[in-house]
Each structure stands twice: as structure tokens, then as C-alpha cells.
Amino acid sequence: GKEKWPRGDEKTWKENMRALETDVPGISRNIVNHVQTSLARQAYNLDDLGAYQAAALSVRDNLILNWNDTQLQYTRKEPKRAYYLSLEFLMGRALDNALLNLDLKKQYSESTDKLGFNMEDLLEQERDAALGNGGLGRLAAELPVWGYGLRYKYGIFQQLISPEGQQLEAPDPWLENQNPWELPRLDVQYDVRFYGSADRLNDGTPRAVWSGGQEVVAQAYDVMIPGCFTKSTNNLRLWESKPKRGFDLNSFNAGDYERAVESSNSASAITSVLYPNDHTTFGKELRLKQQYFWTAAQSRRHDPPPITQFPESQRHPSTMAIPELMRILVDEEDVPWDTAWQITTNTFFYTNHTVLPEALEKWPVPLMQHLLPRHLQIIYDINMYFLQAVEKKFPGDRERLARMSLIEEGFPQQIRMAFLACIGSRKVNGGCRTSQRAVKTTILKDFVEFEGAGKFSNVTNGITPRRWLDQCNPELSALISKSLNVPKQVWLKDLFMLKKLLPLAEDAAFRKEWAEIKQRNKERLAHHVRTTLGLEINTNAMFDVQIKRLHEYKRQSLNILGVIHRYLTLKDMSAEERKKVNPRVVFFAAKAAPGYWIAKLIIRLIVNVARILNADPETKDYLQLYFLPDYSVSLAEVLIPASDISQHISTAGTEASGTSNMKFCLNGGLLLGTVDGANIEIGEEVGESNVFFFGYLTPEVEQVRYNNIYHPRPVEEKSPALARVLSVVSQGMFGDGGIYEPFLNTIRQGDYYLIADDFDSYINALKMVDDAYLDKEEWIKKSIRTACTMGKFSSDRAIMEYAESYWNLEPVKIPA
Ligand code: NBG
Numbered sequence: 001g002k003e004k005w006p007r008g009d010e011k012t013w014k015e016n017m018r019a020l021e022t023d024v025p026g027i028s029r030n031i032v033n034h035v036q037t038s039l040a041r042q043a044y045n046l047d048d049l050g051a052y053q054a055a056a057l058s059v060r061d062n063l064i065l066n067w068n069d070t071q072l073q074y075t076r077k078e079p080k081r082a083y084y085l086s087l088e089f090l091m092g093r094a095l096d097n098a099l100l101n102l103d104l105k106k107q108y109s110e111s112t113d114k115l116g117f118n119m120e121d122l123l124e125q126e127r128d129a130a131l132g133n134g135g136l137g138r139l140a141a142e143l144p145v146w147g148y149g150l151r152y153k154y155g156i157f158q159q160l161i162s163p164e165g166q167q168l169e170a171p172d173p174w175l176e177n178q179n180p181w182e183l184p185r186l187d188v189q190y191d192v193r194f195y196g197s198a199d200r201l202n203d204g205t206p207r208a209v210w211s212g213g214q215e216v217v218a219q220a221y222d223v224m225i226p227g228c229f230t231k232s233t234n235n236l237r238l239w240e241s242k243p244k245r246g247f248d249l250n251s252f253n254a255g256d257y258e259r260a261v262e263s264s265n266s267a268s269a270i271t272s273v274l275y276p277n278d279h280t281t282f283g284k285e286l287r288l289k290q291q292y293f294w295t296a297a298q299s300r301r302h303d304p305p306p307i308t309q310f311p312e313s314q315r316h317p318s319t320m321a322i323p324e325l326m327r328i329l330v331d332e333e334d335v336p337w338d339t340a341w342q343i344t345t346n347t348f349f350y351t352n353h354t355v356l357p358e359a360l361e362k363w364p365v366p367l368m369q370h371l372l373p374r375h376l377q378i379i380y381d382i383n384m385y386f387l388q389a390v391e392k393k394f395p396g397d398r399e400r401l402a403r404m405s406l407i408e409e410g411f412p413q414q415i416r417m418a419f420l421a422c423i424g425s426r427k428v429n430g431g432c433r434t435s436q437r438a439v440k441t442t443i444l445k446d447f448v449e450f451e452g453a454g455k456f457s458n459v460t461n462g463i464t465p466r467r468w469l470d471q472c473n474p475e476l477s478a479l480i481s482k483s484l485n486v487p488k489q490v491w492l493k494d495l496f497m498l499k500k501l502l503p504l505a506e507d508a509a510f511r512k513e514w515a516e517i518k519q520r521n522k523e524r525l526a527h528h529v530r531t532t533l534g535l536e537i538n539t540n541a542m543f544d545v546q547i548k549r550l551h552e553y554k555r556q557s558l559n560i561l562g563v564i565h566r567y568l569t570l571k572d573m574s575a576e577e578r579k580k581v582n583p584r585v586v587f588f589a590a591k592a593a594p595g596y597w598i599a600k601l602i603i604r605l606i607v608n609v610a611r612i613l614n615a616d617p618e619t620k621d622y623l624q625l626y627f628l629p630d631y632s633v634s635l636a637e638v639l640i641p642a643s644d645i646s647q648h649i650s651t652a653g654t655e656a657s658g659t660s661n662m663k664f665c666l667n668g669g670l671l672l673g674t675v676d677g678a679n680i681e682i683g684e685e686v687g688e689s690n691v692f693f694f695g696y697l698t699p700e701v702e703q704v705r706y707n708n709i710y711h712p713r714p715v716e717e718k719s720p721a722l723a724r725v726l727s728v729v730s731q732g733m734f735g736d737g738g739i740y741e742p743f744l745n746t747i748r749q750g751d752y753y754l755i756a757d758d759f760d761s762y763i764n765a766l767k768m769v770d771d772a773y774l775d776k777e778e779w780i781k782k783s784i785r786t787a788c789t790m791g792k793f794s795s796d797r798a799i800m801e802y803a804e805s806y807w808n809l810e811p812v813k814i815p816a
Pocket of ligand 1: 133134135136137139278279352353354431461655656657658659677
């Protein structure tokens with residue numbers, strides 16, 4: 001039947017409710033309105049930043065209307081929902097993405113034109129929302145589910161490069177100019193407790209009372225995320241921590257005003273910075289505070305419980321959600337332990353994003369005892385029941401018990417969060433096929449033996465073709481639509497359709513258009529570098545790109561040593577010989593964790609090699625090298641479409657998946673890589689003849705490492721070419737060689753990442769790339785074949801797999 005209007009006069013409401021503004025006059029009216037009232041400015045004093053803000057606010061109005069409809073539908077239908085918990089959401093910019101998803105870019109450009117502003121300039125005004133470190137945070141931003149994260153006041157640091165080539169870090173005050181995309185939800189606030197004491201009731205139930213300590217307030221901010229060509233609008237809820245009262249009343253009464261203010265500062269500090277560290281463990285109390293603060297706020301979302309639908313989860317920072325849910329069920333809801341454990345283990349799904357054992361999080365027991373005493377009790381209880389079950393299955397196997405215990409012995413004892421995530425989740429999955437195999441045979445081997453292999457599987461990561469093709473490479477997107485003869489709305493949602501273009505690789509006219517677009521994207525990058533850094537780039541050269549966090553396992557080191565080798569080879573040649581060489585421009589962009597000294601040394605080497613190379617009149621036409629500072633999502637959007645070849649060269653068995661490899665390939669850049677992570681599945685899709693693989697394979701790596709330690713061979717013997725490179729660095733060809741000794745020694749001794757072992761194979765692969773590039777027509781064919789076989793790597797495919805085989809979700813249609 002007809003629903004009753006909830007409040008007041010239905011007609012008055014309905015007559016006054018706003019509709020979407022989708023035509024140019026409506027959009028202009030809305031923008032000018034925001035200029036006048038939201039910004040209190042006028043045509044006389046409006047700059048690009050103001051115009052950007054007004055445009056963004058008007059787009060936000062549209063998103064809110066869609067969001068309201070989405071909410072209403074969800075409330076009516078009560079479908080099961082998935083929540084993606086991640087401490088990182090690396091969003092990038094929002095305006096262009098929203099305009100494309102709403103299909104309003106043309107109208108908005110026309111409107112801002114009329115108002116005297118150029119849309120492309122306005123887009124440049126937006127600051128990246130950089131609430132993440134790398135692939136993990138970016139992945140979180142690309143999955144179309146509801147997200148829960150933290151509203152860091154400072155995102156990932158801004159990277160500056162000193163004249164010596166040293167990375168310097170400056171804060172990223174991204175909220176400084178106000179953030180038009182967020183909506184504070186003053187009605188959504190929860191108290192979160194820290195410290196205090198936990199007392200078991202000992203009344204025959206497992207309940208305990210946790211009291212005292214410090215309480216802070218979690219305040220919600222909602223960021224609306226438009227779905228693509230649909231009304232359906234998702235929400236990213238970010239929590240900010242605030243003091244519970246303006247200041248601590250007790251201290252105030254005692255006349256200690258300063259302490260009162262300090263306690264309010266310490267509450268705000270919880271969400272003040274993103275930890276600029278991926279792939280390493282943290283020993284920081286504040287980091288554990290962040291994790292608990294966020295899982296606790298998220299867990300309060302269901303008001304009132306019982307909790308029937310609960311978050312699907314993510315990586316071990318959110319593992320604290322497991323004991324927190326147990327605490328709510330057992331202590332607050334009076335649910336018996338076994339039932340609570342059953343609900344919990346049906347609620348969470350754990351996605352593993354790293355195969356590096358040193359990156360698995362552990363927390364010292366004394367810290368947990370101090371900060372979250374009740375949670376420590378719960379973790380101990382979980383562990384006790386768990387080990388009893390293990391003992392039952394493997395009687396008397398004490399070593400196994402010690403290996404699998406959630407508590408690692410030592411001084412102090414440590415809580416192994418990855419193990420807790422594993423036993424507290426319904427499924428454990430990895431980001432690609434091979435990394436999941438690695439996890440199953442190494443870090444979680446015992447758990448596979450105990451729980452059965454069925455619990456462990458993989459959902460290969462994906463990327464969104466909306467941002468990573470349509471938005472960053474509009475010309476290629478248009479060519480694809482034209483050639484498929486369908487609107488982009490169709491193929492962007494069914495990326496497998498690209499396969500239909502494969503025959504066009506044989507069509508000379510199509511190849512010409514394809515190549516011209518690549519060339520214009522290279523010029524766009526050259527323009528960007530010219531205007532931001534004042535450097536002149538040879539756009540007739542091959543563009544060779546490696547962009548990702550700087551880490552030894554990702555081996556930017558191998559790349560830079562390869563560049564030096566190329567330089568030495570060029571110097572050995574006569575001027576005549578050089579003319580036959582295929583010119584190359586090598587780009588790096590990468591941030592190193594501020595405390596990761598060797599990584600920063602590698603940046604320093606890259607910068608100083610660039611200085612020598614780019615100034616050498618004999619070689620600079622054939623080899624240029626650039627380190628672009630302050631890598632970000634926005635910079636990636638310019639670099640990726642311009643690349644001819646990109647490098648994904650981690651030591652085999654170390655990269656959990658990689659997702660930028662997919663982005664490059666989707667834009668017709670070829671892949672040079674190791675047989676690692678998602679490279680392998682990319683190779684399967686595009687075919688062996690269209691990728692360049694090299695290096696030792698995962699099963700061999702362990703033996704090589706063993707030999708490097710117990711039967712070391714000098715670099716001279718493994719690779720004379722590399723030995724020469726190391727010696728010119730050490731002798732000071734790129735400035736004081738002594739500075740680089742610690743880095744060079746990691747290769748001479750131990751060589752954990754197999755730099756010397758893989759070097760010759762790498763140089764050989766680079767040569768194969770050069771040879772292939774000489775045949776331009778064949779190269780373009782490879783480029784077309786690569787892009788057109790990327791269907792599998794759409795995030796739509798990944799999310800469908802999650803929804804169908806893990807979460808049991810069905811899409812909800814939002815009526816127009
Ligand atoms: C990263 C891995 C990548 C992977 C992404 C997304 C972290 C901690 N992990 O290989 O290094 O592609 O996660 O799964 O950022």
C-alpha cells in the first residue's frame with residue numbers, strides 16, 4: 001500500500017524538494033549560488049580555487065541527492081551489506097571522477113566556461129586525498145562498497161628533494177582549504193575507551209566490566225562516492241577523534257588548566273597523522289590506539305544490536321575488530337562465548353596484502369595490557385580455546401602449539417595479529433593467485449593444515465577502468481568507444497569487451513591513431529615536467545617508467561644500476577654507434593618511509609645519477625633520467641598513459657600482487673617484470689610474446705639466498721657488468737662514493753633481494769625491449785594486444801567474485 005508521509009504537509013515538502021541539476025543553466029545557477037552563499041564571494045574576487053570549490057560543492061549537492069535515494073532504498077530493502085575496513089583510503093582527486101561518473105563533465109565545462117573559468121585549471125586546484133601509502137590504500141579506494149577509515153588531519157607526507165638528493169618530508173595539510181567533499185555527521189558520535197581496568201564478573205558467564213581510563217569521542221564524516229553511470233552512491237565514513245569534553249573536568253577542578261588542555265590534545269592526536277610506513281611492523285602505542293579507535297567506532301554502528309549483518313574485513317590493522325566484536329557480544333549483549341565466536345568468525349573476511357614476514361603486525365603484550373586490558377583477556381581466551389582444538393587434532397605436538405599460538409614467546413611476549421585475523425575470519429584470501437599460494441605454504445602453513453585448504457583462496461585484485469582509462473586517458477577512451485561503436489557507458493562496465501578490438505591490431509589506420517594518442521600522452525607528460533620542474537624531455541624516446549613505494553623488495557635499485565650500465569655502455573661507443581641506439585627516458589617516482597634509510601639512499605643515488613646523465617652532451621640524446629618528486633595518484637594519472645614500458649621487477653615471491661602493472665597495461669604500456677605477483681596472471685592474459693619476463697623464479701629464490709649466505713660468490717663472478725657498475729659508483733662517478741657504500745654492501749654481502757643474481761638476466765630483458773621497440777609497427781601491435789586483454793583486471797570482476805563467492809551479496813537497484 002501507499003506509505004504514509006512521515007511529517008508535515010506532503011505537498012509543501014514535495015513542491016520544495018530539489019532535483020538534480022543536469023543542464024547548463026541549472027548547473028550555473030547552482031555554482032553561482034555557492035559562490036554567493038557558501039563562499040561569500042562574488043565575480044569580482046573569485047579565483048580558480050574559489051571557482052573549484054563552488055563547482056565541487058554544486059557537484060556534491062547532486063551526490064547528496066543520489067545518496068539520499070540510495071539510503072532510502074537500502075533502508076526499505078534491508079539487504080545484507082559489506083563494509084570494507086581499511087586504515088588507508090588513497091582516494092586522489094574527486095571532482096573529475098565525480099563529473100565523469102555522473103556523466104556531467106561536458107555540461108560543467110560549458111557552464112564554467114560561461115562563468116569565465118577553464119575546467120582543466122579548476123581540476124588542478126584540488127588537493128589529492130592521500131590517506132594511504134600505496135597499493136593497499138588505492139585498492140580500498142577502488143572497491144564499490146561502503147568504506148570505514150580514519151580522517152587523518154595529515155595524509156601521506158609531501159616529499160621534497162634537497163639539493164644533495166636527500167628525501168625531505170613535509171606535512172600534507174590537505175584539509176587546509178576546507179574539504180568540499182565531506183559532510184560532518186554531528187549526530188553520529190561514539191565514545192571510545194582506552195586504558196582503565198577489566199574485571200571479570202566470575203558469575204558463571206564469560207562477562208567482564210571494563211571501566212576507568214580515558215574516553216575519547218569518535219566523530220563521523222561522510223564522503224560520498226558516486227557509482228559509475230548510476231544513481232547508486234556509496235559512502236566512505238571517516239572517523240575523527242575528539243576530546244570527550246572540551247577539556248578534562250577533573251584536572252580543571254583541581255586547578256590544573258594546562259593538563260586539562262593537554263588531555264584534550266592527546267585525544268585529537270589519535271587521528272592526526274597517517275603512518276607513512278607500509279610493509280613494516282610498528283611498535284607505536286599511537287598506532288594501536290588508531291586501530292582500536294577505528295574498529296570500536298565502526299562496531300558501534302549498529303544501533304541497537306543484535307548484530308546480524310556485520311563488516312567484511314580487511315588486513316590485520318582491522319584485526320582489533322575481532323576481540324572488539326567479541327567484547328560487545330559477550331560483555332554488553334550477554335551472548336554465550338561459543339555463539340559469540342560463531343557470529344564473529346562468520347562476520348569477518350581477511351584479505352592479506354603482503355607476503356613479507358617482517359610486515360606482519362605484532363603487538364607487545366604489556367602494551368595491550370595497558371591500553372586495552374579487556375581485549376587482552378579476550379585474546380587470551382580465544383587463544384586458549386584455539387590451542388585446545390589444535391592439541392586435540394595434533395596431540396602432543398608441542399612445537400606446533402608454540403608455532404601457532406597467538407602469543408609469541410619472548411621478552412616481551414607479542415600478539416601475532418595475522419594469526420588472530422586468520423582464525424577469527426570465515427575466509428582468508430590473497431590479492432592474486434601466486435601470493436596466496438606463497439602465504440599458504442609459508443606464514444599460514446600450519447593454519448592450512450589445521451583448518452583445511454578450503455578456507456584459503458584468492459580474489460585477484462582489479463583496478464577501475466573509470467579512473468585508470470576513461471579519466472586519465474580520455475583520448476584512448478574515445479578511440480575505444482568509436483571503434484567498438486558503443487558508448488563508453490557500456491564497455492567501461494564490461495571490460496572484457498575490449499577483446500573485440502584485437503583484430504584491429506592488424507589495421508594500419510587504427511594503429512596510427514593508437515600510436516598518435518600515445519605520443520600526445522607523452523607530450524602531456526613532457527609539458528607537466530616542463531611546467532613543474534623546468535626540465536626538457538625528449539618525447540621521441542621510449543618512455544620507461546617505474547612508480548611505486550620505494551622498497552628494497554621492489555628493486556628500484558636494480559633499475560638504477562641498469563641505467564648506469566646503459567650509460568657506461570653508451571660511453572664506450574663511438575658517436576656513430578650511438579646513433580643506432582634506441583633513445584630512452586627513464587622515470588622514477590617513489591616515496592620512501594621516513595625512517596627507511598637504505599630506501600632514501602637509493603633515491604639519493606637516482607637523483608645524482610640523473611644530474612650527471614642529463615648533463616652529458618655525449619649521451620643525453622640517448623638516455624635521460626628523471627626522478628619526479630612527491631609521487632601521488634594525480635601524478636600517476638599523467639605518467640601511466642605516457643609509458644611505453646613499465647617495470648615491475650620485485651624479487652620473485654615478494655610482491656603480493658601489484659596493481660599499477662594492470663594500470664599501465666590497460667593504457668597500452670608494455671610490461672617488463674619478474675615472474676611475481678599479478679605479473680604472472682597478466683602474462684597469461686596478454687600472451688608470452690607481449691611481455692618481457694626475467695629473473696629467478698620463486699621456488700629457486702630460497703636456495704639462491706641460502707647460497708648467498710653460506711657459499712657466497714663475489715659480484716665479479718656473478719655479473720662482471722654489475723661489478724663494473726658498483727665500482728664506478730663507489731669511485732665517485734655520481735658524487736662522493738662513500739655515501740653509497742652501505743647500499744652497495746647490501747648487494748656485495750648477503751644480497752637478500754638477488755640484485756647480482758638477477759642482473760644479467762635483467763640487462764638481457766632490457767635489450768629484448770630495445771630490439772622489440774625498433775620495429776615500431778610490431779610494438780604498437782603488442783601495445784594494442786596488451787590493453788585489449790585486460791578485461792580480467794577490472795575491479796568490477798574482483799568485486800563480483802567477492803560478492804558472489806564470499807559475501808553472498810546482491811546488487812540493489814536504485815530507482816530513478
Ligand atoms: C600492497 C601490496 C601490493 C598489492 C596491494 C593491494 C600494501 C601493504 N600491500 O602488491 O604490496 O597489490 O597491497 O593488494 O600496501
